Amino acid sequence: MTQLFKPELVCPAGTPAGLRTAVDAGADAVYCGFQGPTNARNFPGLNFTLAEMADAVTYAHDGGAKVLAAINSFPTAGRTEIWKKAIDDAVSIGIDAVIIADIGMAGYMSRNHPAQRIHLSVQAGASSPEAINFYCRNFDIKRVVLPRILTVAEIKKVHDEIGCEIEAFVFGNIGMMAEGRCALTNYVTGQSTNMDGVCSPASHVHYEEDEDRNLKTKLGEFTIDCIACGENAGYPTICKGRYNAGHKQEYYAFEEPVSLNLTRLLPDLMRAGVTALKIEGRQRSRAYVKAVVSAFRQAVDAYSRGDEPDISNLLALTEGHRETQGAFRSKTWR
Amino acid sequence: MTPQLTLGPVLYNWPAETWRDFYFRIADEAPVDTVFIGEVICSKRAPLFDPYLEEVVARLKKSGKDLVFASLAEVTSNIDRRLVERVAASDEFFIEANDASALWYLDGRPHAIGPYMNAYNEDSLEFFAGNGARSICLPPEMPANGIAALGKRSGELGLELEVQVYGRIPLALSARCYHARAHDRTKDSCQFICDRDADGMVLHTLEDRPFLTINGIQTQSYTCLNLINELDELAASGVSRFRISPQSTGTVAVAKSFSALLDKEITPAEANECLQESGLDAPFSNGFYHHQPGMEWCA
Numbered sequence: 001m002t003q004l005f006k007p008e009l010v011c012p013a014g015t016p017a018g019l020r021t022a023v024d025a026g027a028d029a030v031y032c033g034f035q036g037p038t039n040a041r042n043f044p045g046l047n048f049t050l051a052e053m054a055d056a057v058t059y060a061h062d063g064g065a066k067v068l069a070a071i072n073s074f075p076t077a078g079r080t081e082i083w084k085k086a087i088d089d090a091v092s093i094g095i096d097a098v099i100i101a102d103i104g105m106a107g108y109m110s111r112n113h114p115a116q117r118i119h120l121s122v123q124a125g126a127s128s129p130e131a132i133n134f135y136c137r138n139f140d141i142k143r144v145v146l147p148r149i150l151t152v153a154e155i156k157k158v159h160d161e162i163g164c165e166i167e168a169f170v171f172g173n174i175g176m177m178a179e180g181r182c183a184l185t186n187y188v189t190g191q192s193t194n195m196d197g198v199c200s201p202a203s204h205v206h207y208e209e210d211e212d213r214n215l216k217t218k219l220g221e222f223t224i225d226c227i228a229c230g231e232n233a234g235y236p237t238i239c240k241g242r243y244n245a246g247h248k249q250e251y252y253a254f255e256e257p258v259s260l261n262l263t264r265l266l267p268d269l270m271r272a273g274v275t276a277l278k279i280e281g282r283q284r285s286r287a288y289v290k291a292v293v294s295a296f297r298q299a300v301d302a303y304s305r306g307d308e309p310d311i312s313n314l315l316a317l318t319e320g321h322r323e324t325q326g327a328f329r330s331k332t333w334r
Numbered sequence: 335m336t337p338q339l340t341l342g343p344v345l346y347n348w349p350a351e352t353w354r355d356f357y358f359r360i361a362d363e364a365p366v367d368t369v370f371i372g373e374v375i376c377s378k379r380a381p382l383f384d385p386y387l388e389e390v391v392a393r394l395k396k397s398g399k400d401l402v403f404a405s406l407a408e409v410t411s412n413i414d415r416r417l418v419e420r421v422a423a424s425d426e427f428f429i430e431a432n433d434a435s436a437l438w439y440l441d442g443r444p445h446a447i448g449p450y451m452n453a454y455n456e457d458s459l460e461f462f463a464g465n466g467a468r469s470i471c472l473p474p475e476m477p478a479n480g481i482a483a484l485g486k487r488s489g490e491l492g493l494e495l496e497v498q499v500y501g502r503i504p505l506a507l508s509a510r511c512y513h514a515r516a517h518d519r520t521k522d523s524c525q526f527i528c529d530r531d532a533d534g535m536v537l538h539t540l541e542d543r544p545f546l547t548i549n550g551i552q553t554q555s556y557t558c559l560n561l562i563n564e565l566d567e568l569a570a571s572g573v574s575r576f577r578i579s580p581q582s583t584g585t586v587a588v589a590k591s592f593s594a595l596l597d598k599e600i601t602p603a604e605a606n607e608c609l610q611e612s613g614l615d616a617p618f619s620n621g622f623y624h625h626q627p628g629m630e631w632c633a
Contacts, residue, residue, distance in 0.1 A: 074454040076476075077483035104457025125452075128409040130418065130435035137438075138465075149410055149509030177553070178408055180452060182506040183475040184546075187555060187628035190621070192475055195454065216540075220627065223539045239506075243537040243545065245516050253512055253537050253548065327509045331411075334510045334521035 004270040006304035007277050010068065010167060011293045014046040014282040019056045019067075021286040026297035029066040031099060032056065032282065037079075038086040039070045040101075040123055041282045042197030054093040066096035070282075072121035073197040074102045074180075084108055091116050099145065100124070101180055106139040119143040119167065123180035123194070129161035136163045143167055145278065147179050148260065149327050152268045159273035168269055171292060171317075172280025174260040174326055175199065176239035184238040188220045200237040217241075225257075261323040263314040267303050269328075292317055337569050337596050339589060340368040340496060342579040343404040345504070345549055347379050347528040354386040356580070361397035364586045365593035366578065369394050372404040374432055374450075376511070376550045377417040378524070403427035405436035407450040408507045408551060430471075442466045449473055449498060449577075450507070454480070456487040469494035471577060474503045474559070477625040478567070485572020494574050499565065500588055501579025502534065502547055502614070503555035503628060512548045521551075532582035533614060544616075557619035557629050562605045564623055565595060587612035 011027035013019035022030045033039025035047040048056060053069070060067045069090040075083040083105050090098050091113045098116060100106045101123035109118050122145040126132045135141045143165040146155060159166055175182065182199075186192040189204040200219055208216040215227045217236035224241035225234065234240060234257030243253045260280070262269065269277065277300065279292055295313040302309030327333050341360060344353060360369060371390065373380040394401055405421050406414055415435070422429050422439035431437050432448035447453055447462050447470040454473065462470055470493055472481060481497065488495045511521040513528040513535060528535075534547035534554055547554040558581070561568065565576065576596075578589055591608040594600045600608075609618075621630035 074452055075457075077455045077480040077487075080455050080457055102452070102454065102458060103461050104455050104459070107461045108457055124434075125408075126434055128415055128418075128433070128435045130415065130438035131409065131433060134434045134438040138461075147509075149408075154410060176510065177506040177508050181408070181450065183473070183503075183622075183628065184506050184553065186475050186622070187503070187505055190625065190627040194452065194473070195475070222543070222545060223541055226540050238546075239508075242540060244540065244542060245535055245537055245548070248516055250540060251516075253516065254508070254510070254553075331522055332520045334514075 003306040004267060004304050007270055007274055007300065009293065009296055009300055010276045010278040011289065012279055012282040012284065013056070013289070014041065014043075014284070016048065016052045016056055018282075018286050018289055020059055021290050022293050023060050023063040023065045025290045025293035027065050027293050029068055029096065029276070030056075030060055031068040031070050033070040034086050034089070036082065037073055037195070037197050038083050040072050040121070040193070040197045041070070042073070043283055046283060050089050050093070053090070053095075057093050057095060068097045068099055068119060069095045070099045070121070071105065072099050072101040072123045074123075074194045075105065076195050080104065087113070097142070106135065106141070110139040114140075117142045119145060121145055121180075122147055122169070125178050125180040127178070129158050132158065132162045132164065143275065145169075148174055149178050151331055152265060152272050152328050155269070155274065156272040165275035166273065167276035167278050168274045169260060169280060170262040170266065170269065170277045171296065172260055174258070174280070174324070175237065176254040188222055188238065200235065205236055255324070256322055258322040258324040259318060260326050261314070261318050262325060262328055263299065263311050265325060265328055266299060270303060336574070338367040338575045339365065339592055339596070340575050340577045341366045341370060341585070341589065342498065342501070342577045343370040343372055343374050344580045345375055345552065346532055346534060346582070347376070347382070347526060347550070348532060348582070349529065350382050350386055353383055354390055356585075357390040358393055359586055361393040361399065364589040366399065366589050368400040368402060368575070370402045370404045370430060372421060373417070374404050374407050374448075375552050376528075377406055377411070377414045379526070380417055382526075401427065402430050402446055404430040404448060405432050407432040407448070408509070409433050409435045410509055437465065440466060444468050447471065449504065456484065459484060459487050459491060459493060463491040463493050467493060469496055469575060471496040471498070471575075474498050475622045475628060478564075478571070478623050479625075481568065481573060481623075482571040489572050495572055496575035496577055497561070497568055497573050498559060498577040498579055499561040499568070499592065500609070500613070501559055501581055502616075503557070503559045503619070503622070504552060505546070505555055505628075506553040508551050508553070511550050512553070513550050516548065555619065555629065556616055557631075558614045558616045559620065560606070560609060560618040561620055561623060562592065562595060562609065563602050564620065565592070565602070581614040584612035584614065
């Protein structure tokens with residue numbers, strides 16, 4: 001096998017301890033967000049204060065890793081100051097790049113912090129060369145995080161036609177809807193994925209056992225799935241629920257409760273010109289982050305040396321859970 | 335600004351003749367000022383309507399309607415990219431951009447920003463205005479206080495603000511076609527199965543409660559948005575364009591009800607009664623506007 005360009009491994013951190021774990025496990029970059037609504041993982045008990053973020057930058061830089069600040073939800077009218085302060089704060093502590101989704105905030109950054117690297121968030125939903133080049137032209141973005149809706153062949157084509165780097169998700173939870181373009185949670189719960197940074201909030205999730213001991217998973221007042229006794233109940237997100245259509249009963253109308261694992265496609269992604277491989281999971285435990293980051297570190301290093309790595313570790317990470325290569329492998333997924 | 339009624343693009347895959355006749359009727363009978371045409375959901379569908387496009391455009395222009403050509407909302411494949419280029423690079427029409435790829439081609443030319451573009455705040459409005467936008471249709475999940483704040487800013491920027499006031503609510507886009515999936519096909523092998531459902535395919539929960547509506551790669555509400563009670567407040571907030579999203583039945587009657595209400599010929603209660611009689615057979619919702627779950631109806 002020939003040597004391949006070695007991509008950056010971009011890893012999640014929901015807490016300062018998680019960040020240290022990711023750096024120690026071999027992350028080239030760690031992404032994290034401030035507490036509050038400015039990032040797309042606004043969960044209780046997660047994310048960083050400014051002081052914690054500053055310490056995180058020091059720790060990561062000492063370990064040879066970068067820190068990317070996810071300020072990637074969409075500020076609502078009248079509240080943009082919170083997002084602008086988050087951007088200013090991130091820049092002031094020497095962050096390596098800011099991940100932005102909102103076009104207004106991209107403008108704010110490029111005007112006020114022209115020297116700062118902007119990464120275009122997956123939430124911006126820029127999926128074509130034209131869309132990405134539009135952001136390059138207007139905001140001088142240095143990297144795009146691609147929506148999880150393209151095949152590897154399409155990613156290659158995008159790479160050949162754009163003026164910035166590509167970051168692609170390779171592992172973790174995967175929603176079925178194009179990022180930044182889903183209001184399903186808000187339709188049911190009144191909390192918005194784009195504006196509040198939440199998807200299927202735990203506060204609205206309920207589990208109910210019926211008389212036959214089947215477990216109903218519910219979001220708000222809607223049953224998202226019903227699991228027979230003994231089966232694993234997935235977390236109820238609308239896009240992984242079971243529904244009835246006129247001619248088809250009890251089927252996963254969007255997708256089964258799967259998670260993304262592109263281990264087998266890693267060399268293809270590297271050949272497609274992807275600069276950075278991204279692991280999802282800021283809400284995950286340190287043990288999980290350590291296992292995933294270490295396994296990906298070994299695999300990526302081996303591929304870039306031209307060796308064939310043992311990927312059994314990576315495949316085992318999702319063992320017992322259903323996994324998918326999502327949109328990436330072939331157009332037949334669509 | 336004088337309030338205007340607009341008719342959003344047909345979002346479903348109707349038989350081409352039905353599509354043509356629908357727009358003919360709009361041209362002849364519907365009291366709307368602006369009509370959006372163009373395929374927003376699926377680039378595979380676009381050629382189906384091409385044989386009638388010229389006639390439809392001519393008829394709408396003759397009736398005095400302003401015409402806007404809407405661009406595709408999600409762009410992944412080469413066919414998608416070619417469609418966006420064909421639409422957005424053409425100088426024959428005024429364009430509504432529903433994806434940043436259309437903005438690439440528009441390159442500062444005057445245009446409209448569609449509801450799929452995520453214009454949530456004043457800074458976004460400023461960017462869009464500076465980039466040539468003349469009007470912006472807000473995302474449907476925007477609550478009243480956000481709309482009011484943007485109404486104020488849009489006036490200062492010389493932008494017209496538009497809000498959908500009727501029809502199924504666009505909630506999500508995906509790379510996968512859920513119509514094809516429901517029939518064990520893929521997007522490439524779909525054989526246009528979405529043509530079976532003139533107002534989309536309703537998904538029910540396992541308890542058979544109607545929940546969502548599938549329209550190809552798009553997921554819509556099951557409920558029918560109705561902001562008739564909020565129309566005055568919207569106008570006072572600085573919204574000047576009210577968008578009716580076409581459904582297979584009653585769209586002309588719905589337009590007439592909104593128009594009569596704007597002209598103060600009928601009361602909101604009377605208008606609601608007309609909508610109930612002639613519109614889509616689904617419960618109304620207005621929750622997003624009231625900062626409640628979007629499916630809810632706040633009386």
